Every structure is written in C-alpha cells, then in structure tokens.
Amino acid sequence: EADIYQTPRYLVIGTGKKITLECSQTMGHDKMYWYQQDPGMELHLIHYSYGVNSTEKGDLSSESTVSRIRTEHFPLTLESARPSHTSQYLCASSESMANTEAFFGQGTRLTVV
Amino acid sequence: AQSVTQLDSQVPVFEEAPVELRCNYSSSVSVYLFWYVQYPNQGLQLLLKYLSGSTLVKGINGFEAEFNKSQTSFHLRKPSVHISDTAEYFCAVSGYYTGRRALTFGSGTRLQVQP
Numbered sequence: 001e002a003d004i005y006q007t008p009r010y011l012v013i014g015t016g017k018k019i020t021l022e023c024s025q026t027m028g029h030d031k032m033y034w035y036q037q038d039p040g041m042e043l044h045l046i047h048y049s050y051g052v053n054s055t056e057k058g059d060l061s062s063e064s065t066v067s068r069i070r071t072e073h074f075p076l077t078l079e080s081a082r083p084s085h086t087s088q089y090l091c092a093s094s095e096s097m098a099n100t101e102a103f104f105g106q107g108t109r110l111t112v113v
Numbered sequence: 114a115q116s117v118t119q120l121d122s123q124v125p126v127f128e129e130a131p132v133e134l135r136c137n138y139s140s141s142v143s144v145y146l147f148w149y150v151q152y153p154n155q156g157l158q159l160l161l162k163y164l165s166g167s168t169l170v171k172g173i174n175g176f177e178a179e180f181n182k183s184q185t186s187f188h189l190r191k192p193s194v195h196i197s198d199t200a201e202y203f204c205a206v207s208g209y210y211t212g213r214r215a216l217t218f219g220s221g222t223r224l225q226v227q228p
Contacts, residue, residue: 006156033215041151041201041221048215058215090156092216101147102216104156 003027006091006105013081013112021076021108023091029103030096032074036060037088037107049074050096081112115140117204119219127227128196134189134222136204144206146187147216148178151201160202163187174198199226 004025013019025032034047035058045058049068063085064078074093078085088109092102120135138144145164149157161172168180178189187204201223205216 031215035218041203041223043203043218043221045215045217092157101159101162102157104149104158106156107154109154 004091004093004103004105006089006108008108009106010109011111013110015080015082015112017081019078019081019110021089021091021110023074023076023105024072025074025093025103026072027093027103028071029093030071031094031102032068033092033094033102034058034064034066034074034076035090035092036062037090039087043090047076081110083112086110086112115142115144115206115217117206117217117219119202119204119222121222122220123223123225125225125227126194129193131192132190132194132198132224134202134204134224136187136189136219138185138187138204138206140206146178146180147205147207148172148176148187148189149203149205149218150174151203151221153200157203160189194224194226196226196228198224200224 007022030051032049035043036046037043044060046062047066049055088107090107091105094102116139118137126132147162148160151157161170163170163180171177176191201221203221204219
C-alpha cells in the first residue's frame with residue numbers, strides 16, 4: 001500500500017481565504033506532483049518537483065504555489081481562493097526514474113463558495 | 114511531446130462479459146506505459162505497466178494490456194468483468210528523454226458494469 005497522504009480530504013471554504021493543501025510521503029521519493037482533476041475526470045499536471053528546493057509549473061496554468069523544503073512534504077497553497085479553484089487536487093510521488101510508477105494520495109476535494 | 118488518447122469516454126458492459134478499453138499514444142521517444150484505476154472519491158491505483166520486454170502485460174484484478182508499437186496502442190482488457198470493476202480507468206505515458214519527466218494522462222474511460 002502506498003504511503004502518501006493528503007489532508008484535508010474535503011474542504012469547503014469562502015472566497016478570498018488562504019488555504020494550504022498538505023501532501024506527505026514516507027517512501028523517500030525524489031519526485032512529487034500535483035494534479036488537478038476536473039469534474040469530467042481529466043487530470044492536469046499543475047506542479048512538480050524533482051527534489052528539495054526544486055519546483056516547476058506543469059501543463060495547466062494555476063494560481064497556486066508549491067514549496068519543497070523537505071523531501072517528504074509538498075504542500076500546495078492558494079493565497080486567495082475563488083470559485084474557479086473548485087476541483088479535486090491529487091498529489092503523487094515517484095522514484096527518480098521515468099520508468100517507475102507514480103503513487104497517488106486519496107485527493108483533496110476543494111469547494112470554494 | 115507526448116500525448117495519450119483514450120477513445121471511449123464511457124464503456125457500459127454487462128457483468129461477466131469481456132471488455133476492452135482503448136488507449137493510443139504519441140511520442141517521439143521510447144515510452145513507458147501505465148494503466149491506473151480510480152474508484153469513487155479515491156486517488157489513482159496502478160493496474161499494470163509496460164516498461165520493456167513482453168508486449169503482453171498482466172496486472173491486478175485480472176486485467177491485462179498489450180503494447181503494440183506499430184499501432185502506438187496499449188489497450189486494456191479483461192475477459193470477464195465484475196460489478197466491482199466499475200470505476201474510472203486512465204492510461205498514462207512517460208518518456209525518458211522528453212524533458213517532461215511526469216506522467217501524461219488520457220482523459221479517462223468510465224467503465225460501467227451492469228448486472
């Protein structure tokens with residue numbers, strides 16, 4: 001069983017609030033990712049990290065930011081939440097090679113009202 | 114650049130019938146291919162992966178997939194489905210030299226198994 005955890009699982013928050021979605025893994029993986037999943041299921045990469053102090057934007061432009069101060073921790077922050085940010089956010093991690101699978105957390109379903 | 118196309122957004126099937134979920138990819142370099150399953154309100158779980166070697170790959174829950182390089186396909190099959198197989202299925206690709214060292218996912222296929 002994969003050891004990657006996301007909190008909270010569900011979050012309903014008002015417009016303009018600052019939020020941080022937490023993601024932690026205990027597998028020692030260098031690579032970590034954040035995907036945004038639309039209601040129609042498609043996953044879009046919004047951030048990724050190759051290791052500590054390394055973060056890059058993904059394919060889908062996002063107003064969120066990430067940090068990677070520790071190997072095991074990859075939080076995502078929205079400074080001012082808006083209804084357009086309502087979505088499911090999935091965190092994943094993998095070993096450093098491209099031929100290894102990614103392990104996913106259970107996701108955070110964010111609703112901004 | 115690499116991309117993944119899942120040809121069917123929804124596949125309804127009766128219990129104990131066979132099923133095939135189709136996936137085509139495009140990439141200018143050698144790729145690694147994956148199938149993931151997502152149950153409601155859950156993250157993604159790996160079903161199987163193709164890295165190299167035999168083109169027929171067996172995974173969990175009785176699923177298998179065949180890598181076809183000439184047709185750039187990686188279709189997922191199961192000879193007899195169960196109600197519990199109802200879920201979303203995602204095909205994904207990663208490439209070693211693509212400069213984009215993350216999985217690229219297809220848009221998903223919803224498998225609906227009916228009694």
